[in-house]
Amino acid sequence: MAISYRVEPHLLIVGLEQDLDLASAPDVRAALDALLDRYPDRDVRLDVGEVRFLDSTGLGVLLGRYRRLAASGRSMHLVGVRPAVAAVLTVAGVRQVMTWEGAGADEGHEKGVVADGGSQLV
């Protein structure tokens, strides 16, 4: 599994590089939790620029980490969201709970999406 991270004074920047699905969920969950524990008091920026696939299981892992962070007043922000991943986040109504932005200028329009039709997750 490929996971990279960089630590800044108030920010933990983590890069994921695999499909987020049932097969990868246990390892990704464990790796993210270990980092969140090791660097408490930091907000998290999750770079998913290399994540080409996300389904409900993968989203469960991301939102699970979001909830952990939110419980201690920390935030999680997704960057580099590819169109395939954006489609899943939009249908899920993730915009209501977690901030995210697209991979490049092309995806800029995704920023304005209001997930009215999405379900309530938190």
Add this chain to the structure above:
Amino acid sequence: MEEANSFSLEVASHPDNVGLVRLAVSALAAGAPFGVPDLEEIRVAVSEAVTNAVVHGYGGCRTGRVRIEATLFPDRLSLVVSDQGRGMEDVALARQAAAGDGERLGLGLLFMETFMDHVAIDSHPGRGTRVVMEKRVPVAAMAADGD
């Protein structure tokens, strides 16, 4: 393209096979003029159906069998994902009670229904579940392909 192309595949209910089935279905669907977003939506839908078979149908036991029948017709992709697992008493009820199981969000069925043009679920407690899904090939793309 006049005749249908198809495959059927039976895999163990192992988490790694979710990606395998995704790959196989993508390869078949690539034979029709689906757009890239269509293909991505198909991948999510099939991933959800196989994941549900593994996680709910067989409760995580890896020795169950999950069967996938995929057929590419000139105008649509048809997918049937079936398991012989636990099954559901009432599909409508199952989806309402979905969230709350660990980190599961209860979104799989919503994704299937949003990303595919047709979804039908047939399930019997103790006998298993059969999910039928279809995605239509975009009409404009079909016309262009025929030229």
